[in-house]
Amino acid sequence: MLKFLTSIFKKVDESAETSKESQTYEAIPVSIASNQRKDEAVERLNFRVRGISVDDRQKRLVKLFNKYKKEVGFDFEPYDGLKAKEIKEDYYGEKVYQHSNSGFFTCIFEDEPDNEFDMNAIKVLVLDDEDEKHFVGYIPKELCSKIKELRSQYKIKIATGIVGGKFKLAKEDEEGEVKIYNGQDTYGLELHLSFWEN
Known part of the structure; x- marks a missing residue:
């Protein structure tokens, strides 16, 4: 089961200097009526954040990951609680991550109309x-x-998940014996957006 932190976003005025095109969105608590079915969202979008490995963003995300781990904590056991024997037998050749798609701090969006590559x-x-x-x-x-x-038409509910990081991988060594190898990928963020009637 995936655990995500959720927020709803609404438009807020930053200051008189903030243009209409560059409005930001402020996180507010989610409150969904008990009789509202989870599949009633107008639309859902799932994707990974782009450009996380550019400049110092990866270092920034790693610091945030460590901060979340220390101050909030993950509900699930590292590597899904799997023992070496289970990884060898059931996940041979597959990366088993320390915290796969675990909940994380929420995210907010900001338009960047002056972006030199894409004004959108x-x-x-x-x-x-x-x-x-x-x-x-x-x-x-x-x-x-x-x-x-x-x-512009609906409220947004957003869930965040951390992906990548440390992993264990079961594979054969040069002598044909299956062993567990430790490795690490860059961290990433998965966002799960759903849009709801106001």
Whole structure:
């Protein structure tokens, strides 16, 4: 079962200097009526944040991961609680991550109309438990127009999941014996967006 942190976003005025095109969205608590079915969202979008390995964003995300692990904690056991024997028998050749798609700090969006590559760009910022914003990447270019159109009509519910990081991998060594190898991939963020009637 995947655990995600959720938020709903609404438009807020930053200041008199903030243009209409560069409005940001503030996280507010989600409250869904008990008789509302989870499949009643108008639309759902799932994707990975782009550009996380550019500049210092990966280091920033790793620091946030460690902060979340220390101050909030993950509900699931590392490597899904699997023992070496289970990884060898049931997940041979597959990476078993320490914290696969585990819940994480929520994210907020900011339009970036002055982006030199894409005036339609939307930045993704992680909002930590001290309400500090950390820029980690962008929404995929092909989804920006659709998200802007949907958010102008509906409320957004967003869930975040951390992906990548440390893993264990069962494979044969040079002598044909199956062993467990430790490795590490870059960290990433998966976002799960759903749009709801106001």
